[in-house]
Amino acid sequence: MGIQHQDNAHGVPTYWGKSGKSLQFLVAVIATTDFLLFGYDQGVMSGIISAPAFTKAFPEVKGDSTYEGFVTAIYAVGCFLGACFIFFAGDRLGRRNAIFLGAGVMIIGVIIQITCMPTSSGATAQFIVGRCITGVGNGINTSTVPTYQAECSKAKNRGRVICFEGGCVAIGTLIAYWIDYGCTYGPDDLTWRFPIAFQLVFAIIVLILMVKMPESPRWLLSHNRQDEARTILAGLGDLPRDDPEIEVQMNVILDAIKAAGIGKTKFADLWTGGKTQHRRRTLLGASSQLMQQLSGCNAVIYYFPILCQDALGTTHNMALLLGGINMVVYAIFASTSWYFVEKFGRRKLYLIGTLGQMVAMIITFACLIPPSETGAANGAAFGLFLYIAFFGATWLPLPWLYPAEINPLKTRAKANAVSTIQNWLWNFFIVMITPVLVSQIGWGTYLFFGALNAIFIPFIYFFYPETAGRSLEEIDLIFAKGYTEKISYVKAAQDLPALSEQDIAQYARENGYLSGDEESTPEGSVKEKAITNENLTMPRNTHA
Numbered sequence: 001m002g003i004q005h006q007d008n009a010h011g012v013p014t015y016w017g018k019s020g021k022s023l024q025f026l027v028a029v030i031a032t033t034d035f036l037l038f039g040y041d042q043g044v045m046s047g048i049i050s051a052p053a054f055t056k057a058f059p060e061v062k063g064d065s066t067y068e069g070f071v072t073a074i075y076a077v078g079c080f081l082g083a084c085f086i087f088f089a090g091d092r093l094g095r096r097n098a099i100f101l102g103a104g105v106m107i108i109g110v111i112i113q114i115t116c117m118p119t120s121s122g123a124t125a126q127f128i129v130g131r132c133i134t135g136v137g138n139g140i141n142t143s144t145v146p147t148y149q150a151e152c153s154k155a156k157n158r159g160r161v162i163c164f165e166g167g168c169v170a171i172g173t174l175i176a177y178w179i180d181y182g183c184t185y186g187p188d189d190l191t192w193r194f195p196i197a198f199q200l201v202f203a204i205i206v207l208i209l210m211v212k213m214p215e216s217p218r219w220l221l222s223h224n225r226q227d228e229a230r231t232i233l234a235g236l237g238d239l240p241r242d243d244p245e246i247e248v249q250m251n252v253i254l255d256a257i258k259a260a261g262i263g264k265t266k267f268a269d270l271w272t273g274g275k276t277q278h279r280r281r282t283l284l285g286a287s288s289q290l291m292q293q294l295s296g297c298n299a300v301i302y303y304f305p306i307l308c309q310d311a312l313g314t315t316h317n318m319a320l321l322l323g324g325i326n327m328v329v330y331a332i333f334a335s336t337s338w339y340f341v342e343k344f345g346r347r348k349l350y351l352i353g354t355l356g357q358m359v360a361m362i363i364t365f366a367c368l369i370p371p372s373e374t375g376a377a378n379g380a381a382f383g384l385f386l387y388i389a390f391f392g393a394t395w396l397p398l399p400w401l402y403p404a405e406i407n408p409l410k411t412r413a414k415a416n417a418v419s420t421i422q423n424w425l426w427n428f429f430i431v432m433i434t435p436v437l438v439s440q441i442g443w444g445t446y447l448f449f450g451a452l453n454a455i456f457i458p459f460i461y462f463f464y465p466e467t468a469g470r471s472l473e474e475i476d477l478i479f480a481k482g483y484t485e486k487i488s489y490v491k492a493a494q495d496l497p498a499l500s501e502q503d504i505a506q507y508a509r510e511n512g513y514l515s516g517d518e519e520s521t522p523e524g525s526v527k528e529k530a531i532t533n534e535n536l537t538m539p540r541n542t543h544a
Contacts, residue, residue: 004212005231013235016212020238023214024152028161030209031149034099034141035165035400037106037202039172041138042298043327044195045072046305047180047320053191057118058127065435074128076428078109078135079142083424086143087417091265094223095148095216095413102140103206106199109134114197134199135424141206143420146404147412150472151216152236159346159401159468163337166397170334172202173301174327181320218409218472221253229253248501255505256409256473259480259513270411270418275513277479278411280489284464285403285419288350291456292399293426295357296449297391299434300326300384308381322381329385334392345468346402347490350460353394354453360387361450368443383446399423405467408476465493473504480513 005013012019018026048054049072055062061071082102090098112130116123146162153161179198183191217236220229233249234241259276271279304326308319340349364383403419404412437445465482467475474496482492499507507513 011240012238013231015214015235019235023235027149027152030206030213031145031165032168033202033205034145035168036172037199038138038142039169040176040199040202042301043173043176046323047177048192048195050305050316051184051191053188058124060124065439069432069435071128073428073431074132075135076424076431078132079139080421080424080428082136082139083143083417083420086140087414090144090413090417094219095144096210096213098140098144100210102137103203105140106134106137106203109137110196110199114193139424143417146400147416148216150404151218158405159341160338162401163341163397166400167334167337169396170331170392174331177324177327181324218253222257222409252473252501252504256476259476265410265414270415275480275483276408277483281407281479282415282418285406285415286422288399288402289419289423290426292395293423293430294452295395296361298427298430300388326385326388330388330392333389334396336393337397342468345466346398347464347466349394350398350464351457353390354456354460356390357387358450358453360390361446361453365443365446365450405472405475465489474499477508477513484513
């Protein structure tokens with residue numbers, strides 16, 4: 001059964017009484033709230049984990065850097081499991097149902113955490129289980145929300161909107177840091193229970209708003225639900241269902257589905273080549289999430305107060321205060337990414353950010369090399385502030401945008417889940433090892449992250465094509481062009497002219513980009529899969 005909607009006086013479908021830009025704004029509000037929750041979850045433990053009230057309630061973490069890392073990192077394990085769930089079930093669930101499920105699971109996890117009875121038998125285990133379940137819900141949503149947003153957005157706004165939402169991760173982390181800091185002045189229970197419970201506010205908002213929101217029209221078309229897709233495209237475009245522009249949009253998306261092949265998406269589909277280049281696109285998206293984590297971001301976000309206490313010798317209160325200021329810097333620079341992502345493009349932002357992060361880590365480790373004095377320690381603090389500024393403006397939002405737009409409709413849900421899996425897998429690894437690295441090798445921790453950032457630069461330069469200002473269907477043509485003409489995909493993106501929706505299908509047919517696809521068989525040979533109208537059973541002129 002389709003989502004309930006109402007037509008306005010002009011025959012335009014509405015959801016929550018909204019259509020066109022207002023409806024797209026509601027989609028953005030849901031995505032923004034979910035990313036605020038994501039950021040809040042990332043930052044909330046940083047001010048709690050070393051607080052005297054928390055270590056008193058959960059004594060296992062006191063003075064044990066490995067256990068401290070585990071309690072913090074178990075959240076990433078849950079996120080990993082949630083992303084794995086979407087990998088296997090996301091295509092069947094759809095974007096809307098997945099977001100519902102993710103928010104609901106997060107609420108259950110939060111309730112389990114805040115009902116812990118400290119110092120009782122099993123309290124720490126209950127907290128860990130609750131934190132893991134919360135992570136499962138976040139993993140489901142972070143694998144789904146960027147895709148939902150990308151599939152409901154116009155090409156010219158997609159980068160700005162998703163980067164703004166990525167910037168909300170920083171704002172969510174900022175909120176968490178200052179709530180943590182404020183709660184330190186209250187009773188012991190308030191110090192950790194309230195910051196954990198505050199997650200419910202974001203999750204409940206997402207649940208309520210999703211009640212009357214539409215499904216992704218591209219997902220519906222890929223599941224042979226054309227009437228519903230036509231209605232939703234009309235609502236998003238603020239047009240009647242029978243408007244010619246809606247027909248053009250339908251045909252462009254249907255052509256993209258035919259080019260990618262229809263039917264159930266299997267794991268093997270992610271690793272095919274040919275004109276669709278599923279394998280390359282999956283790896284590009286996944287590599288962006290892997291590099292984000294290995295750049296050292298969560299070594300700074302999760303553990304900034306602990307780094308200040310251990311490396312800079314500050315008090316716990318001063319460390320929390322510095323952490324809060326660091327998050328203000330983080331949020332300010334993250335809020336600039338929505339402007340720069342279309343002005344400079346994805347490639348340049350990736351390269352600028354990586355170079356800046358590398359320099360910041362070099363400054364930090366150089367200032368901490370013994371013997372380091374107060375001035376040198378202040379220099380190290382500056383390095384961490386500089387790092388978070390570059391990260392917030394570039395690498396924070398880009399790995400959530402790039403996989404959602406770089407992958408084709410057929411594999412988008414699974415490929416985006418693979419990307420998110422990489423994020424949480426390496427997030428767990430970094431969060432787990434950081435306390436150990438800091439205690440064992442000190443300044444060498446920052447040298448390690450600086451070297452990794454240096455390694456990323458040539459990889460991005462040679463393999464990441466520009467996607468700014470392109471529709472999702474134009475991006476499909478970039479890879480078809482690169483494969484057909486045997487040129488680098490970076491060059492293919494530079495050479496492909498800007499195309500309107502009316503021009504995409506014509507350009508693709510004239511250049512033979514929609515004639516078929518090559519897939520690897522289990523034996524490793526290559527065969528041609530013909531794409532014909534018989535592969536696609538959806539009637540083209542059915543009206544709701």
